[in-house]
Amino acid sequence: MSQKQLDQKFWQNFAKNHWEKKPLVLKNVKSGLLEMGDAEIFNLLVLYSDRCRELNDPTGFKFYIDGFKAEAEDVLQVLPEKEDTSLLGYHERMKSLFSDYCLVCDELLQVNGKKQHLLTEFTNELYRHVGFPNRFSEIGLYLGNYRKTPFGVHVDSCGVFSFPVVGVKRFRLWTSAYAKKNPALDRAFKYDKHKKASQLLEVKPGDISYWPSSAWHIAESDGSFSATWSLGVWVDQPHKELVAQSLNDLLDAKLGIAGARVTTPFKTLHEKSGEVTELPEAYEQSIALLKNLSTSELQETFLKSWMKHISLQGFKNIPRVNMKLSLKSKVRLRSEKSLILWQQSLTKKDKFFFSFGGVVVESSKAQGLLKLVKALNNGDTVVIGEFLKGAEAKQDLHALQSLTDAGALSTAK
Template identity: 30%
Template sequence: MLAPLPTPASAPRGEPSLALPRSFWKDFSQRHWDREPAVFKQPFAQHFFTGQEIYEAFLEAALRMRRGEYTTPLRFFIEHEDGPDGLPHYGMVLFPAPYLPTREDGDLPNYLARLDKLLGGKRFGLVLNRAQGFHWNHWLQATTFLSGLYASAGVPLGSNDSSIFLGNYRYTPFGIHKDNSHVFNFVVEGTKRYSLWPYEALSGRDEVPKGVSLIDKPCSILLRDKQEEAELLSRASFLEASAGDVTYWPVSYWHRAEPTEGMSLSISLGVSFSAPYFTADAPPHEWPGRLRPTEMPSRRAWQVPASVRSALRQRGQRKALLSAERESTADWVRLLTCGALNGAPPEAQETPLSPDEWIRAHPERPIVCVPLPDKQLLVSAIGRSSTLPGSPLLRRRLERLVSSLNLGKPLSVSALEQAFFSRLPSRAFSRASFRALLDDLVRWRAVQRCPAPGRKSR
């Protein structure tokens, strides 16, 4: 049975952070990044992922799936031992509702106990992609960890993603494969053992397409039998990690999880320099592979980086293409305000603000204003956005509002509203729209309620 990790009695309050010191990233960049696999033994003193947080992320994803909102981020595999080649095979359950967590389970151990009875002891694997979109703490942990990588290697602009792997499966359900991402794997509970091969070791196999390099592309290896498996494993290198450890392998490496004792729980954080997922529908042209950390959203006046603007301008100036440019610009801004992760964290469940309340933004997670074609303005934060009228007068008011919030100081809702509408023509923007924007920022977690200066929070 999988037990939750203990929480240290001295764990500090506040937001969880997995930021590592510059010395770690300097050594990592020189020795391992895009070079060779590595394992780092318990590099975090605090704020590591917990089993309960991961259970809550699974539960949120399961609730959305049951409502029909999501069908692909959650995959459930059942292991079968009767493969004709002597290897186990895995069947993916297309409608896994009975096998997913429910509120009645309460926690991860209870869920696993129910699942064991339901499966009659069969081995299983549960995979949640875009996990940062299902738990606020998970998004914070992922972005704070990646901040050090961004500072040392630049900001990858592909479909960067966090995936949770839970189960007692013996092998990765989708076999030996490679991704289009560099991978950091965090072991939360149990032990993980990975077999790894450099790209050249397996690129000559028949099932690997010829005439094109897949060194940074996804691909899978098809094993015929146990004899072939043994031959490949004899040429592999191995990484083994326990709870609290982090492993890394470059985008070029083939890999597979190997058998270990009991249940395991781990998180794979992939970073990719390929084109972001939303560019798939755009005309083929060059997209920037990475940005400098200084080009990411900041609390000062910020604009979409020049390399992104240049790519967007290639779409042309006709009206239909301007609309496409507007949508693509919004996609890019949401990606960048989300820390270059593929998916925003879940919205906060908050009541509308009242005029006598106070709010403050986090100075390290800035709100941005970006002009769009056809005199519109995009207000965006933490992977979400709202499109507003962008007349010159209203744009100046909105930029001033955002600039005030980005200072990170407590601000009165009523004072913000009064300053915003001072000498503003009544038809330029309604007070209801202003309050709706502030409520959006609260739901996006870009601003939070706070006590008035001089008052202590209850």
């Protein structure tokens, strides 16, 4: 059987007929996201588990036993270990301890920037056809022999793509209209009388399933082991909230100390009749400030906010790096498809903004840094000191370090 290509025809059909409308199952799919096999994923799990044990912090992992969520200190005791040798080896160890368990890792790709591009290749095509998410997307790995999702029938605020790695995965779905008429479905584990009204999706390694954010759902199993990637695309943040966030940043800068006051002086609260006719002076000053805002200031505010938002590439988190820079450092982009974004200020021509991974830095008279960024974005390997020179070198190196901390660069040999 030939593999299903996720080509432009597919994405156009998906955006028109399925996105936020109805579920879909694709069999035998050709996608970079499916390149990671169970052995590689097990190694990632061990790597991340080792880091959690070293820090004594299981953040990114959740563990459920017979449907009950384990405490954080207990999670560290049940994470994968190198001695398990494989996902199935880990399963055998857990099966000897628990009859029904579920391990969730929401941060697995944080330890493997080299594989991040497989995810972005998929999401970039999705965003191109349905729009860039106003909140974010996140991917997690679910594994175990749990017979039902530990938190029962539920609905999320995200559309979900599932990619099985090991075993057969089954998802039972209900429409939002049916769930509204049958509120007992919420968090239910017993729902036999509602099965006729549901849709059952069944996928195995090499397949992909999707359901919209409105679908109530639960995963089902016969107790066999499975491991599945789950990509959630959150669609619960309207455009007006992005606008409000951008304006809030602007007001913080413009109002200064006055904007931080927690009481408002006044002359008269209201007339004897109860009518309110007078604004306090603080409001009058704010009105004057807003009236004096220029189009360039507003454009710059929104452009900088948009740049910060898209610098995360549509994700809640992206892989970070730990690397100390110097002028002698030889560096390149961590990924040729993950560019450092930049813009020139619309209000001060000698100021530039640079962004990566949700971090925005600014630098004045940054022609050297700009040339360096353009060279990196072009795919070049560079020695930092060949670009950052003179009086601005120190401030530009500091700005570049912030971008590096956010995951932009890697060392080059």
